Amino acid sequence: MFQKGLKNVVAAETAISLVDGEQGRLIYRGYAAKELALNFSFEEIAYLIWYGSLPKDHEKQMISELLKNNRVLPSHVHELIQMLPCNMEMMSQIRTAVSALGTEEFGWKPTVEQAIRLTAAIPTITAMIYRKINGEEMIEPNMEFSHVENYLYMLTGKRPSPSHTKALEAYMILTMEHGMNASTFAARVVASTESDMVSAVTGAIGAMKGPLHGGAPTGVIDMLNEITKKEEAEPWIRQKLEKKEYLMGFGHRVYRTRDPRAEALSEITKRIGADDPWLELASYVETLAVQLLDEYKPGRRLNTNVEFYAAAVMRAINMAPSLFTPTFTVSRMVGWTAHTIEQSMDNTIFRPEAKYVGKQPTENEGSLKA
Ligand SMILES: CC(C)(COP(=O)(O)OP(=O)(O)OC[C@H]1O[C@@H](n2cnc3c(N)ncnc32)[C@H](O)[C@@H]1OP(=O)(O)O)[C@@H](O)C(=O)NCCC(=O)NCCS
Numbered sequence: 001m002f003q004k005g006l007k008n009v010v011a012a013e014t015a016i017s018l019v020d021g022e023q024g025r026l027i028y029r030g031y032a033a034k035e036l037a038l039n040f041s042f043e044e045i046a047y048l049i050w051y052g053s054l055p056k057d058h059e060k061q062m063i064s065e066l067l068k069n070n071r072v073l074p075s076h077v078h079e080l081i082q083m084l085p086c087n088m089e090m091m092s093q094i095r096t097a098v099s100a101l102g103t104e105e106f107g108w109k110p111t112v113e114q115a116i117r118l119t120a121a122i123p124t125i126t127a128m129i130y131r132k133i134n135g136e137e138m139i140e141p142n143m144e145f146s147h148v149e150n151y152l153y154m155l156t157g158k159r160p161s162p163s164h165t166k167a168l169e170a171y172m173i174l175t176m177e178h179g180m181n182a183s184t185f186a187a188r189v190v191a192s193t194e195s196d197m198v199s200a201v202t203g204a205i206g207a208m209k210g211p212l213h214g215g216a217p218t219g220v221i222d223m224l225n226e227i228t229k230k231e232e233a234e235p236w237i238r239q240k241l242e243k244k245e246y247l248m249g250f251g252h253r254v255y256r257t258r259d260p261r262a263e264a265l266s267e268i269t270k271r272i273g274a275d276d277p278w279l280e281l282a283s284y285v286e287t288l289a290v291q292l293l294d295e296y297k298p299g300r301r302l303n304t305n306v307e308f309y310a311a312a313v314m315r316a317i318n319m320a321p322s323l324f325t326p327t328f329t330v331s332r333m334v335g336w337t338a339h340t341i342e343q344s345m346d347n348t349i350f351r352p353e354a355k356y357v358g359k360q361p362t363e364n365e366g367s368l369k370a
Contacts, residue, residue: 017335018179019178019179024255024263026261031054034174034260036048037170042148042176045176046147047059049338063116064146067119070120072140073125073128074103077097080096084129084132086132086133090129091325098122098198102196108196108344110337110340118198118333119334123141123150123330126326126330127151130155139157140154145159146169148169160317164272167268171310171331175310175328176332182210183214186200186207187336187340187343188200188340208325208329214329220310221314222248224311227285233288234292249308250304251302252303259304262305265309268309282312
């Protein structure tokens with residue numbers, strides 16, 4: 001059987017997450033991701049994803065300490081980042097720096113210790129590259145701050161407000177893991193050859209970089225910048241739909257309901273930006289767009305996806321658009337490393353077939369000479 005893009009093909013068993021498109025549920029290890037994002041820290045949910053249960057108090061302490069202790073980059077990675085040319089795309093620089101973490105401690109088999117090292121290092125790598133591209137000095141990690149707080153601190157040099165930290169933390173928990181998406185599949189394919197975890201996540205970052213996967217929510221920001229006020233929303237949306245153009249932040253390959261991640265992020269944005277007129281406009285445009293999508297595309301069940309509210313969160317915390325995909329990468333490191341470990345526990349190398357549609361040898365093939 002040939003299925004282009006492996007659409008609807010089940011390629012692995014996993015106990016890490018369930019993406020339930022019909023009912024609009026995202027479950028991490030038996031818990032609704034939305035509840036986790038609203039009530040727990042990044043460190044606690046990373047622990048859940050790796051170990052399969054929520055941490056007890058001493059385990060919380062342990063995971064926080066381990067993530068802190070691995071924030072400082074090895075000196076050769078530091079030097080490598082300094083040497084990378086500024087005309088190299090940010091995601092390519094991140095991919096190269098992560099690849100350089102692959103020293104001999106990262107041999108087969110993948111372990112949670114390795115996962116922690118990579119997850120701890122990638123915010124430092126990202127912040128350092130971002131600041132270098134902007135001609136700014138690197139900011140050393142702060143060992144007092146939490147994982148997400150420290151990431152924001154290393155980007156800006158300022159301690160972020162608790163509401164900004166919580167908003168980004170919710171986004172990063174909700175994007176930590178999402179089943180067999182393209183980058184996670186890439187990581188599992190590499191791991192299935194019994195290659196090391198660093199190679200697996202380097203491949204995953206390559207997949208994440210592509211606009212069909214890690215595409216940033218900038219399209220949503222552009223749309224709301226063009227609409228500017230409520231009265232302009234309906235004619236603007238109708239014009240797009242009449243021209244058969246896509247509305248950014250709506251529709252999903254799997255979800256047929258409102259994306260549960262959008263649901264959680266909309267609550268978060270309402271909490272942090274209650275009086276922000278931009279968010280009020282976003283909420284108005286969302287409701288109207290869903291109604292009009294139903295009018296123009298009846299029965300397709302098009303709803304709000306995570307990118308719509310990711311854009312709102314990023315804007316509310318003043319995150320630069322160039323950091324949208326890198327930040328998604330910083331959070332997804334948890335999912336990739338967990339899948340690499342899971343793959344190694346019951347491994348079969350991925351080796352699908354290809355349907356040959358090329359030429360067959362001709363009858364006088366035997367007379368061919370080199
Ligand atoms: C996410 C996405 C790629 C899913 O695509 P898909 O599962 O292949 O869905 P399809 O493209 O088959 O869409 C089904 C129908 O809905 C329409 N549709 C889907 N998303 C739409 C959108 N955002 N705006 C307008 N129409 C849309 C399609 O035109 C198609 O109409 P048709 O049946 O008349 O041909 C698509 O919805 C999209 O590009 N959305 C906008 C970009 C975006 O927000 N991406 C982030 C995803 S998290």
